[in-house]
Amino acid sequence: MALELINVCKTFSLDREKHGLEVLVDISCRIEEGEFVSLVGPSGCGKTTLLKIIAGLERATRGRVLLDGFEIASQTDKVGLVFQEYALFPWRTTLQNIVIGLEIMGVNKKERLAAGMEYVNMFGLKGFENRYPCELSGGMQQRVAIARTLIMGPKVVLMDEPFGSLDSQTRNDLQEFLLDLWQKRQDTVLFVTHNVDEAVFLSDEILVLSKRPARIITRFQVDCPRPRDRTSVECNIIRREILSTLRGERVD
Ligand SMILES: Nc1ncnc2c1ncn2[C@@H]1O[C@H](COP(=O)(O)OP(=O)(O)OP(=O)(O)O)[C@@H](O)[C@H]1O
Ligand SMILES: [Mg+2]
Numbered sequence: 436m437a438l439e440l441i442n443v444c445k446t447f448s449l450d451r452e453k454h455g456l457e458v459l460v461d462i463s464c465r466i467e468e469g470e471f472v473s474l475v476g477p478s479g480c481g482k483t484t485l486l487k488i489i490a491g492l493e494r495a496t497r498g499r500v501l502l503d504g505f506e507i508a509s510q511t512d513k514v515g516l517v518f519q520e521y522a523l524f525p526w527r528t529t530l531q532n533i534v535i536g537l538e539i540m541g542v543n544k545k546e547r548l549a550a551g552m553e554y555v556n557m558f559g560l561k562g563f564e565n566r567y568p569c570e571l572s573g574g575m576q577q578r579v580a581i582a583r584t585l586i587m588g589p590k591v592v593l594m595d596e597p598f599g600s601l602d603s604q605t606r607n608d609l610q611e612f613l614l615d616l617w618q619k620r621q622d623t624v625l626f627v628t629h630n631v632d633e634a635v636f637l638s639d640e641i642l643v644l645s646k647r648p649a650r651i652i653t654r655f656q657v658d659c660p661r662p663r664d665r666t667s668v669e670c671n672i673i674r675r676e677i678l679s680t681l682r683g684e685r686v687d
Pocket of ligand 2: 482484595
C-alpha cells in the first residue's frame with residue numbers, strides 16, 4: 436500500500452501558553468508500496484509526532500494522510516507502529532506479548548497461539564516463548580516488539596527508532612534481520628532513526644527533517660544495490676551529505 440502525506444501540519448495547543456507549540460510544517464511525501472523510507476532529524480523535531488499522526492494516534496492540525504489514495508481518519512489495522520521504547524507488557528511472556536493484538540481482535544486461542552509460535556520461530560525466539568521481557572536481552576525484546584506489530588499484517592509499518600538502545604553489533608544484526616524480512620514481505624516501511632549510518636544501510640530514500648518546527652529539508656535517494664557494504668564509497672558520500680545537512684540543524 437502506498438502512503439502519502441500532503442501538507443501535514445501539527446501545532447500542539449498548550450493551555451498555559453497563548454501560542455501553541457508548532458511541531459510539523461507542511462510535511463509532504465509519498466512512499467510507494469514496498470518502499471523503505473527513513474526519516475532522520477534532530478531530537479525533539481517531531482518525528483514521533485508524525486508517526487503517531489499516520490498511525491491515527493494523534494490528529495494533524497492540517498493536511499492529509501492517504502493510504503492508496505484514501506484518507507485515513509482514525510486508527511486502522513492497515514498501519515502498524517513499533518514504538519520508540521519496546522513497550523512490552525512485563526507480566527506477559529514472549530508468546531503472550533506477540534499475540535496480544537490477535538487476542539484483542541478476538542482470534543481464538545488455538546489460532547493465535549499457532550500464529551504466535553510461527554512468529555516466535557521466524558524471529559529467532561524459539562526456546563524463549565515462555566520467558567518474560569526482563570529475562571530477554573535488549574535485541575530479543577526488540578524482536579518481540581516488531582513481531583507483535585507484524586503479526587497483525589499491517590500494510591504500512593512505522594518504526595520509531597526501534598534499535599536506538601541497542602549496542603552496535605546487535606543493532607547491525609537486527610538491521611540485517613529487518614532487511615531480510617522486508618525483502619520477503621515487501622511491506623511499505625517508514626523508519627525513524629537518529630543514526631545516519633543505519634538510514635543509509637537500510638533505505639531506498641531518506642528524508643531529512645529540520646529542527647522544530649520540522650520541515651523536510653532534503654531527500655536522498657540511496658541507489659546502492661543490496662546487500663550494501665556499509666563502508667563503500669557510495670554509502671560514505673550520502674552519509675557525509677546527510678551529516679553536513681544535519682550539522683546546520685543543531686538544536687539551540
Ligand atoms: N502530546 C503533546 N503535547 C504537547 N507537546 C508535545 C506532545 N507530544 C510531543 N510534544 C512536543 O512536540 C515536540 C516533538 O516531539 P516528538 O516526540 O515528536 O520529537 P522527536 O523528533 O520524536 O524527538 P526524539 O528524537 O527525541 O524522539 C517536542 O517539543 C515535544 O515536547
Ligand atoms: Mg521520538
